[in-house]
Amino acid sequence: MKRPLGRRELLADAGGLVLCTLAGQELLRDRGTDVEELAAGVEIPPKVRAAQAEGLDPATSRTMLAAAGGPAREYWIRAEPIKSWDVVPNGRDAMMGKKVKGKTTFAAFGYRAYSANFAEALGPASIPGPLIEAEVGDTVIVHFQNKLGAPVTIHPHGITYSDDMDGAYKGKFTDPGGFVQKNETFDYVWEAVEGTQGFWVYHDHGPMDPLPLYKGLFGPLLIRDPSEPRPTAEFFCGFHSFLPVTTGIDRAFYCINGRAYAGNTPTCKSKVGDDVAFYVYALDDDFHTFHIHGHRWRTEGDGRVVDNVPLGPGDSLTARFTEDNPGRWFYHCHVFSHLHEGMNGWYLVD
Amino acid sequence: MKRPLGRRELLADAGGLVLCTLAGQELLRDRGTDVEELAAGVEIPPKVRAAQAEGLDPATSRTMLAAAGGPAREYWIRAEPIKSWDVVPNGRDAMMGKKVKGKTTFAAFGYRAYSANFAEALGPASIPGPLIEAEVGDTVIVHFQNKLGAPVTIHPHGITYSDDMDGAYKGKFTDPGGFVQKNETFDYVWEAVEGTQGFWVYHDHGPMDPLPLYKGLFGPLLIRDPSEPRPTAEFFCGFHSFLPVTTGIDRAFYCINGRAYAGNTPTCKSKVGDDVAFYVYALDDDFHTFHIHGHRWRTEGDGRVVDNVPLGPGDSLTARFTEDNPGRWFYHCHVFSHLHEGMNGWYLVD
């Protein structure tokens, strides 16, 4: 049974060295991959090709129009290259009081919010993308335009939509919304019906998934219940990693909102008496936990008192509490190696 | 303190290259192991040897007889070799619209259901094994016969049993039900008392565990509450992996019910208005999540609305909802590398 280990075997499935196979190519976690180059080999799915050939505007060929009955919330969002995203803009790991050595910038992807009809950018392309927000009863329309060299999409969690609006690549069954090519536009129509209220995520689910997501194509989606009081201080914290496979940098960064290390990750600020909500989600290959020093909250649903909760990829949660403890606190992932590779931030209470 | 890294150190604990030590041998995740050959070196535990020497039928030497008071549900199940199990029978990854290259068959193990007294097979040996089903109040009797060259067992979760009926190898304390040798039979008696209703799993827990399980020896166990309405559409989805250590194939497959990639994994079908239940479980070395596109459900117990939930090894859950969204949907594990190595399937709603 025994034979010498080849390098392929040494690498294969070594808890992550092989990330997965994509577009016929084996991806290694630790080695840079050019997503746009890899995308060049992907065939256009038949329904997408047919729609193009007939000159259909995919945005109007959708089978379902919104039926939620409430007002429409419209977003104009572009997927754009970010020439040089700095994971550690201030160059420091404030938790450890150290400089962060080595390269911290790479060519990323970002979702970018625009004003109506893409008239003007509302800010730079960012990681994560803009908050998509609605109230129960709303129809959400996302006018999505792709400026990247690979087909990408927007796939939302939690909200209601027909299957051609799910933004998922499905091989030969792919609808136009699951394969939005460079310079094309697709209008996603989703409905925030009763029962969808809560905190969710959205992310690319196109044919190159998870690489575009791992370069930055994800964001928060919040559906508010208008009959419930709004938090007076709220924070959106996306837990994810930048791996060598998409950064080309010879180390992994464990990040919150595209940045690593306290002072670069969001510094969340509140004051005593605030009705605080942390909206937390995870979107990478790992499991994380969300922990805040000096605070506890009741979990949604069952009301158990906790100060640390697990999060798998695609999970989202709300940690809500009345602030009563001033000071300088950490919030972080309690997986120690993630904490020390950057997955921590300041929470400052006046 | 510094010294050069040896290959042993390079491999050791590299997030999985060393799986574990078993029967005195170090197992590598990435390298085939012959379970039956390895089992040859395992000693017969004293209580098992004594029962054999005295000519006792282990099935009648049990210390406890069923006391649940309800009717008995009898199952006849054999553990059998599966000469060539194909993980990807149609050869395709429908999510990515690609052929799956390389070897996809291996010599697996399966539980196989028989009619009374093993008169005739009710179907082929399968991965996972047959559904074991009961109602609250039932006594479940599983007549278990082993046709494999390694001692194996059936260990159930959730249901009630005395400790000699737990199907677990316990070193020198092992009861006959924890070490069922080739061509031997053991009758497991379990009781579906009040409080055990719900969805659970069963799996091998013999002396070679987890290798026989990793070759296919696991299955679903459902205890129904007769006072509750039955779902009108129900699906059993076991999330697990086939690793090189038990397949000898130079890659890992991330599977649902023994198959990888949509079109090979279960294609679940329902219609609008159905009372749908997905019974989902995980049984390998990894954590997974269960996600369905376009759907939400309330978690058991606390009723939180979710569309993605984490599952550790041995966990089982029911995702139940009234179907209201027709179309072609994916259900999948949201760990991206698992998703792309096959852990996804179609959910089709009319």
Next chain:
Amino acid sequence: MKRPLGRRELLADAGGLVLCTLAGQELLRDRGTDVEELAAGVEIPPKVRAAQAEGLDPATSRTMLAAAGGPAREYWIRAEPIKSWDVVPNGRDAMMGKKVKGKTTFAAFGYRAYSANFAEALGPASIPGPLIEAEVGDTVIVHFQNKLGAPVTIHPHGITYSDDMDGAYKGKFTDPGGFVQKNETFDYVWEAVEGTQGFWVYHDHGPMDPLPLYKGLFGPLLIRDPSEPRPTAEFFCGFHSFLPVTTGIDRAFYCINGRAYAGNTPTCKSKVGDDVAFYVYALDDDFHTFHIHGHRWRTEGDGRVVDNVPLGPGDSLTARFTEDNPGRWFYHCHVFSHLHEGMNGWYLVD
């Protein structure tokens, strides 16, 4: 884009070979690191230096005094070296009925309980540290003294405290309680206010975290609600690992309370009719599950019936049930490789 893989890349982020960077040095999971040597390069934070320069007793310079109003519970705890901690004192893996080969001892760290004013040790330094116990309304004062060659701390979960009492290193913002040097003492004052009742953990969170924790600096913290009945049998089970990085031993041990393999891990004993509580927590880089054979319990909060639950790093839970099933049972982590590397124990019911 392609270039040959260097050894650094081969190792980097291979699912754990690189644990993290600490004090400017890259730590490998698989290679011993001398914590005290590494600590020598860490600068004393400005607030700690200032307090020393002014001759302040950090224990009295705290900004907050306890306001819980209830009686004070005082603990005297020292962090001490444990010259030779044996992970497998009886040398056997009782689950597999095998001797455990190779080295099982290493130079560990432990928290050690003393009588008032450190007059005398109440037992040896242990892994985990002593139970810190309080009732709702109590003020907990932990007089903490460090006898190790690296600055360490005590950081509690769940209980209330001001930010200078959180025992966390915070770079230049570090308070004296977040950097307790060799031979120094710090008095932590924490308050078990209403809402903090439950089971929690404490652990080192100083500048060398997680290495001192990975050598043994963690323990259980229980806040009882005096209006609730006490369990008649209770067990504290810390799930963690000893990795080569802190042991220098060429393998990982998956442990419960500092020991690996049934017979070395806690053998928990109860009798039929007992009101049983298992207090379980996880504190390493991995996710675990807690499973007991032959038993079920209702989760805290939502009351779902389970026999296996996931635990992330920093999580803690109570599994409570009325004992009705005599026999010899296993409790264990259901991640199979952890189970087989030692994370299992006996539960004996009379």
